[in-house]
Amino acid sequence: xxYDPKWPEIFETLRRRLxxxxxxxxxxxxxxxxxxxxxxSAKPIVDLDVVIHSRDDLAEVITALRRLGYAHEGDGGIxxxxxxxxxxxxxxxxxxxxxxxxRELARHLVFRDLLRADPMTARAYAALKADLAARFRSDRxxxxxxxxxxxEQALCSITNRAPEQ
Numbered sequence: 001x002x003y004d005p006k007w008p009e010i011f012e013t014l015r016r017r018l019x020x021x022x023x024x025x026x027x028x029x030x031x032x033x034x035x036x037x038x039x040x041s042a043k044p045i046v047d048l049d050v051v052i053h054s055r056d057d058l059a060e061v062i063t064a065l066r067r068l069g070y071a072h073e074g075d076g077g078i079x080x081x082x083x084x085x086x087x088x089x090x091x092x093x094x095x096x097x098x099x100x101x102x103r104e105l106a107r108h109l110v111f112r113d114l115l116r117a118d119p120m121t122a123r124a125y126a127a128l129k130a131d132l133a134a135r136f137r138s139d140r141x142x143x144x145x146x147x148x149x150x151x152e153q154a155l156c157s158i159t160n161r162a163p164e165q
Contacts, residue, residue, distance in 0.1 A: 001044055007035040010046050010091045018050060018095075021068050025061050027051045027100060032108040034129070037115040041126050046093040049108055055099045058082065070095060078104050107155060114154055121154055 011031040018029055033047030034040045052061055062072045062082075069087030076083045081104040084095040098105035115122045128150050136143035 002041050003037075003039050004035075004044065007042075007044075007046055010093070011036070011048065014046065014048060014091065014093055017068065018048070018065075021064050022050065022061065025052060025057055025064060027053050030105075030109060030112075032112050033094070034115075034125075036112050037122060040115060040122055041129065044092060046091065047108075048093060048095050049105055050095065050097045051105060052097060052099050055080070057099075058097065061097055065095075065097075080104060107151075110158060111151055111155060114158060125150060125154075 008031065015029045015031075019026055028051040030036075030049040030051060031046065032049050033045075034042030035044070035046045050061070052058065065072070065084055069089065070084040073083040073085060075081055080098060080102045082097040084097070086093055086095065115125060128147065132143050132146045136146060
């Protein structure tokens with residue numbers, strides 16, 4: 001759907017709630033994904049990365065998040081990025097927990113910042129997502145996998161290295 005200026009407000013509401021529960025366990029809470037890029041169309045699901053100091057804190061974070069209604073789902077095949085279900089009483093969002101220095105966290109932040117800073121890349125990404133949404137209507141996994149080549153190429157353009165295979 002077209003960009004909704006309420007997405008940053010939803011993020012901020014979620015961020016405050018998470019920070020109040022997690023306290024110092026949450027070093028940072030980042031708004032990532034397409035809803036974090038002003039003007040970019042997106043699925044109306046806010047993505048959040050809770051950044052913790054160390055993986056050693058994960059068990060305590062899982063316990064604290066459980067009190068808010070989140071359930072830990074594991075890493076979903078991405079090492080070091082832990083996924084959580086969305087509580088029934090919360091706005092639609094995806095919550096991930098990563099320790100500082102995590103590769104996937106770095107990729108989320110670099111790609112978000114690139115899209116915020118480079119309107120041409122953001123427009124190309126929006127066009128790709130619209131095409132993929134039409135092709136992969138209810139296949140979320142297929143949709144996500146189909147975006148990978150664009151994202152890899154964009155990230156590699158920043159680091160001036162060949163895309164990973």
